[in-house]
Structure formats: structure tokens, C-alpha cells
Amino acid sequence: MDGIHSPLYRFYQQCTHSARGYNSFMAYNIKNGLSNNLKKVESKSANITGAHKGWTSLPISKISQAVSLALNRSYVIVPGLFSILYGGRVALARATPDMDFIHPRNTLYMHAQDGHAFFTGLVHSIFEGFVLLFRGIYLTILFTPSITMAPFADAFGPRFRKMWLEVVHRTLERAGPAFIKWGQWAATRPDLFSSDLCAQLSKLHTKAPEHSFSYTKKAIEKAFGRKISEIFDDFEETPVASGSIAQVHRASLKYRYHGREIKPIDVAVKVRHPGVGESIKRDFEIINMFAKMSKAIPALKWLRLDESVQQFAVFMMSQVDLAREASHLSRFIYNFRRWKDVSFPKPVYPLVHPAVLVETFEQGECVSHYVDGMQGNERLKSALAHIGTHALLKMLLVDNFMHADMHPGNILVRVPQSKSSRRRISKTKPHVIFLDVGMTAELSKNDRGNLLDFFKAVASRDGRSAAEATLRLSKNQNCPNPEAFIKDHVSLQISNHMI
Structure with a gap:
């Protein structure tokens, strides 16, 4: 039987049905290509066996389950590759439906295809090389003013420094997403950069360049x-x-x-x-060089x-x-x-x-409004610090799944409404919302064990164990005298006990 009654078409329906609507808006992009090929192929060209009892009553093998899962989780790349590879399998089945599978590299056609792929890849590599070259030249020209002005930022007075800060901000905006992300990180490090530079770069948290x-x-x-x-x-x-x-x-x-x-x-x-995506890849290739x-x-x-x-x-x-x-x-x-x-x-x-x-819209004020922009209200600030610290430690020590981009623009604070605004701020407990969780981090089993050992040692005031755990946290640590480092921690522990 052909068409929609063939096992291949049932397999296609199974792949899209198992997503439960998860990629339903994407499925139609490959549906026509698959169905057109399937109408021309006999059911024996793809004999799918096995049964799957969890998702649906239709028979499906373990291999098709894996493919279905890949389709549900990959959205664009895997369906595209699946349709291309599957189309090639269908073409081979149409040409030799009763023959044993012949390795495609034994055919002259595939040798020609390999040559074409090599030539295409070579042209693409040359093109990418020129793109990287021009991108590098552009970035060099773009960063030249801010780098040239930097040594004189303090020498020519506050007006010149303010202009330099604006130039740095605009330069990072025009440089692209990789440099904007660096600016967002730098804005959260007043221990490394001046306060006025951090304040200027903090605008990148929510006011980066927009598209139309x-x-x-x-x-x-x-x-x-x-x-x-x-x-x-x-x-x-x-x-x-x-x-x-x-x-x-x-x-x-x-x-x-x-x-x-x-x-x-x-x-x-x-x-x-x-x-x-392409911009980030190219910029990091240049930065990596x-x-x-x-x-x-x-x-x-x-x-x-x-x-x-x-x-x-x-x-x-x-x-x-x-x-x-x-x-x-x-x-x-x-x-x-x-x-x-x-x-x-x-x-x-x-x-x-x-x-x-598309996600739910969360109401709230940026956390910097309560921490930096509000005088007094120490009780609220203390509550925010308590919630934030406990949430971070839970991510780090309990879940081993951390939000790795927690700058102020990604943290909202919601305070329950009350008749009196003063009472609302001073008496009620704040609620913290974390946004933009695309960047996450997980520790390896070894690193997580070392970190837990470090925290346990600090909690028990064991200076030697804390120092040893600190040394183990670095994969390629080259401390010139590890034993002296450990002794320093032990002496620091003794002095803390005396205090």
C-alpha cells in the first residue's frame, strides 16, 4: 500500500505526534517533502518493527523512538538532516528495492559528490577566511579610539573622561554580542573597574542595540x-x-x-x-587567535x-x-x-x-533599584541578600545547575502591594524572579566534590582541609610551594580562633 497507509508515513506521524504539539508549528516544513517521497515507495522499502507501549498504540521500534526523541529536541537541524538522509535512503530503495545495501562510496556518483563537497568546502573556507580578515580589520578600527584615549582619560579632566566612557560604551555596542556580553560582565565587577565605568556599562544590561x-x-x-x-x-x-x-x-x-x-x-x-550566532562564532575565532x-x-x-x-x-x-x-x-x-x-x-x-x-511576563523592578537606588530600608536589602545567597547556594551545592548570567538586568524583585507604600517596602517579604537562563553551568563530579569539601572545611574552621581543597580546584595549579600555602591557611585559622 502507498501514501498515508504506508509504514513510513505512520512513522512520520508517530514522530510528530509524540511531541504533543511541541514542534507542531515546525512539522509542516518537512511534511510535504516526506509525503511526496513516501507516495512513490513501497512499504517494504522501510520495514519498521517493534512495538512502543508508552506514547501511543502504533507499533514503533526502539530505533524510531530514538529518532523521534531527536526530532522533538532538535527542532530545526535534526529534522533537516533527517529529511535529507531519509530522502537519500528512499531514492536508493526506489532504484534497487530488492538488492542488498551497497556502500554509497563505491559508486562513481558518490565519488563525484565527494569531489563537489570538497570543492564547496574549500570555497567556503576561503570565503570565511576573508570574512574573518575584514572583521578583524573592522574591530581594530572600531576599538582604536577608545584604546588611544584610555591613557589620557584622567589627565584631561572630568569632561574628557566622560567622553571616553561614552566612546567605550558605544564601541562595545557596535562590536557585537560577544563584546556586549563582556561589557555586561565588566559592569558587575567594581572590584576590577572604576565605578563610573561600571555605571556606564550597566546600560548594556537592558539597553543593548535593538533590531527592527x-x-x-x-x-x-x-x-x-x-x-x-x-x-x-x-x-x-x-x-x-x-x-x-x-x-x-x-x-x-x-x-x-x-x-x-x-x-x-x-x-x-x-x-x-x-x-x-554567526557573529559570535567569528568574533570568538578572532579573540581565540x-x-x-x-x-x-x-x-x-x-x-x-x-x-x-x-x-x-x-x-x-x-x-x-x-x-x-x-x-x-x-x-x-x-x-x-x-x-x-x-x-x-x-x-x-x-x-x-x-x-x-514565548514565556509568561513577570512584573517587577530591577534588583539594582532596591540595592543601589534606595536609601535606607536595610531590612529589605537584608532579605534580598538572604534570598539571593540561599538561591545561589542551592543551585551550586544542591542542584549542581547554576544560572551563569545573574547580572542585575536578569534579576527582578516584586514586593506585595499594600495600602501604605512605606509599610509595603519595610514590612513585606520580597519575591525574586530570575530571568534569561540561557547561560547555565554544571560542575564535574570531581570539582563539585572539591567545592563541597572546601565549604565543609570553612564551616568547621579547618584551615588545612580548606587549603588542600583550594589547591585541588585548579586542574593545572602551579603553586610554587603548596605546603607553605597550606601553613598560611592554618595560621590564618589559628588567628581567627584567637579573635
Whole structure:
């Protein structure tokens, strides 16, 4: 039998059905290509056996379960590769339906294909080389003014310094997402940078460059396969915030239940900036080249900048996939399910895509408003410090799943309303909302064990054990005298006991 009654088509239906609507808006992109091939193939060209009792009553083998899971979790890349590879298998089955499988590399056709792939790859590599060259020249020209002005920032008075700070801010904005992310990090390190520079760079937390609404509309409609007016009752064209990876719009989601319309839900629509993934990859290739060159300088070799850059690049690239962020949100929500004073936005399935993420809109003030912008109210600040510290320690020590991008722009504070604003601030307990969880970190089993040993040693005031755990935390530690380092910690422990 052909067409929709063939085992292949049932397998395709199983793959899309098992997602429970998770990627329903993406499924139609590969449906036509698959169904057209399937109509021309006999059922014996792909004999799928086995039974699957968990998801549905249709028979499905363990292999098809794995493929189905991959389809549900990969959204774009895996379905595309699946359709290409599957199309090749179908073509081979049509040509030789009763023959044994012949390795495709034994055919002249595949040799020609290999040659074509090699030539295409060579051309692409040359093109990428030129792109990196011009990108490097552009960044050099872009950073020259701020670097040239830096030595004279304090010498020419406060007006010149203010102008230099503005130049640094604008330079990082124009340099792209990797440098914006660095600026966001630098703004949270007043121990390393001056307070006025940190204040200037803090604008990058929520006011990074924005893309146009026309691109936002196009990205949403492409991701979900519907007009934006069919998904949302109301959509604010001006973003409420913009970061290094994406910008956020406020909208009202149309919601119907069994034919009845229910009050629209306020949601935050996170849309990825155009070309952000390619930009990050190229910038980190350039940065990594300079980091490797730094290993030749003895004064910089100990920093191991190449390792730091590679780790940071991995974290940055994980933020590009907004569908991954949705899975992180679900995991954090589960981990903090019993906490009443900490919460996270809830992803709105099936409106989840690598380029667009719809989540619940969370009300609140930026944490810096309460910590830096409000005089007094020590009780509220103490409560915020208590909640934040306990949440971080839970992520680090209990769950081993940490929010790795907790700058002030990603932390909201909600204080329950009260008749008296003064009483509302001073008497009620604040609620903390963590946003933008695309960048996360997990410790290896060895590192986590060392960290737990360190905290236990500190809690028990065991200086020797704390020093030994500290040395073990570094993979390539080159302490010239570890025993002296341990003795210093022991003496520090004794002096603390005396105090």
C-alpha cells in the first residue's frame, strides 16, 4: 500500500505526534517533502518493527523512538538532516528495492559528490577566511579610539573622561554580542573597574542595540507558521528590553479552551537578533587567535586566556538557542518548586523555537533599584541578600545547575502591594524572579566534590582541609610551594580562633 497507509508515513506521524504539539508549528516544513517521497515507495522499502507501549498504540521500534526523541529536541537541524538522509535512503530503495545495501562510496556518483563537497568546502573556507580578515580589520578600527584615549582619560579632566566612557560604551555596542556580553560582565565587577565605568556599562544590561519590528514579525511568523495576529491579541512593537542575544516584546496571547475564549495572557516574546550566532562564532575565532598568541608572552601565560575564551564561547553559544533556554526554565522551575520567594518565567508551549521564545511576563523592578537606588530600608536589602545567597547556594551545592548570567538586568524583585507604600517596602517579604537562563553551568563530579569539601572545611574552621581543597580546584595549579600555602591557611585559622 502507498501514501498515508504506508509504514513510513505512520512513522512520520508517530514522530510528530509524540511531541504533543511541541514542534507542531515546525512539522509542516518537512511534511510535504516526506509525503511526496513516501507516495512513490513501497512499504517494504522501510520495514519498521517493534512495538512502543508508552506514547501511543502504533507499533514503533526502539530505533524510531530514538529518532523521534531527536526530532522533538532538535527542532530545526535534526529534522533537516533527517529529511535529507531519509530522502537519500528512499531514492536508493526506489532504484534497487530488492538488492542488498551497497556502500554509497563505491559508486562513481558518490565519488563525484565527494569531489563537489570538497570543492564547496574549500570555497567556503576561503570565503570565511576573508570574512574573518575584514572583521578583524573592522574591530581594530572600531576599538582604536577608545584604546588611544584610555591613557589620557584622567589627565584631561572630568569632561574628557566622560567622553571616553561614552566612546567605550558605544564601541562595545557596535562590536557585537560577544563584546556586549563582556561589557555586561565588566559592569558587575567594581572590584576590577572604576565605578563610573561600571555605571556606564550597566546600560548594556537592558539597553543593548535593538533590531527592527519588521524582523521581529518575520521571525515569529517563520518560527510558528502563523500570522502574528493569529497568535497574539496585542503586540507591543517597542521592546521592553534588549540584550546581547535577543530582545523582549510584551504581548497578549490569544487563548481558547473548547471553543470558549478566555482572558488573554500577558507574555514576554523573546526574539533572537539576526545573525547573532554567526557573529559570535567569528568574533570568538578572532579573540581565540589573540588568546593563543598571549601564551607566547611569559607575563600573560599564567592566565590561560585560550581556555577561558573557549569556555566563554561555549556559554555564549548555548544562549543562542532559545529552545534550550526553555528547557532550562523548566528545570529551574522544578528545582525551586517548593520555594515561595523565588520563581522563574514559565515557557508557553508549543510557542518555543530556537529563534523565538514565548514565556509568561513577570512584573517587577530591577534588583539594582532596591540595592543601589534606595536609601535606607536595610531590612529589605537584608532579605534580598538572604534570598539571593540561599538561591545561589542551592543551585551550586544542591542542584549542581547554576544560572551563569545573574547580572542585575536578569534579576527582578516584586514586593506585595499594600495600602501604605512605606509599610509595603519595610514590612513585606520580597519575591525574586530570575530571568534569561540561557547561560547555565554544571560542575564535574570531581570539582563539585572539591567545592563541597572546601565549604565543609570553612564551616568547621579547618584551615588545612580548606587549603588542600583550594589547591585541588585548579586542574593545572602551579603553586610554587603548596605546603607553605597550606601553613598560611592554618595560621590564618589559628588567628581567627584567637579573635
